[in-house]
Amino acid sequence: MADFEKQKMNAAVKAAEYVRSGMLVGLGTGSTSYYLIKEIGRRVREEGLKIRAVCTSRKTEDLARENGIEILQNTDDQIDLTIDGADQVGMYGTLIKGGGGALLREKIVAYNSKEMYVIVDSRKIESTHFGSFPLPVEIVPFMHLRTVQNLRKICEQTDIRRTENGEIFVTDNGNYIADMRMGKINDPLDLEESLKNIPGVVEVGLFNGIAKRIFEGTDDGCNIYRITDHGIEREEVYFDH
Ligand code: 5RP
Secondary structure (H helix, E strand, O other), X not given: OOOHHHHHHHHHXXXXXXXXXXXXXXXXXXXXXXXXXXXXXXXXXXXOOOXXXXXXXXXXXXXXXXXXXXXXXXXXXXXXXXXXXXXXXXXXXXXXXXOOOOHHHHHXXXXXXXXXXXXXXXOOXXXXXXXXXXXXXXXXXXXXXXXXXXXXXXXXXXXXXXXXXXXXOOOOOOOEEEEEOOOOOOOHHHHHHHHHOOOOEEEEOEEOOOOOXXXXXXXXXXXXXXEEOOEEEEXXXXXXX
């Protein structure tokens, strides 16, 4: 049986090799990014790696701090490399992000990076059913009931995200998330534009043309794909042994 935790770790550890001293690094959010931050922290402690980091969520910031990574809250500088997880990766390297609710900061950080690498386990690359993961959309609380009605004109199956206790989930930015169960997304660029035209929508969890490489962890290594104009092309395959 596939070991998804091992796959996440393998993807994260391989991607972390691309982090070099002197870099300003964007750190992602989620259970795969957890392994990335642990590995970068290990390299800071054991190898004297010297980096500064911008974090995509408060949770990541806490973890990075615990792991001895220097954190910047704001900067004029462009980020050298951002490494982050994803909920789904489509054929042309388009991502669905925001399953953990951090999509706004994740997009700001990725957009302001020279390169963005994505770390995923083998369940995330989806060639035929891109959009089967519900698309997160961050919206402001003001008049959110109307905003949801407007989103439902595009996808009927849209609901405000709630916590396990039934309370509305609030993002690090004080906003709400609407999850759109599209089933399938055929034109992500057009969809992103249509959603962003709705007042109240802050950001959409579709990352079009942003990722440069995908690290897909396997049970015993990692596949690395480069995103090109023709789609996802396999670049390298690594094995543990
Ligand atoms: C958080 C995200 C995460 O990157 C995404 O949800 C993947 O998380 P995980 O690595 O836990 O599967 O977009 O907003």
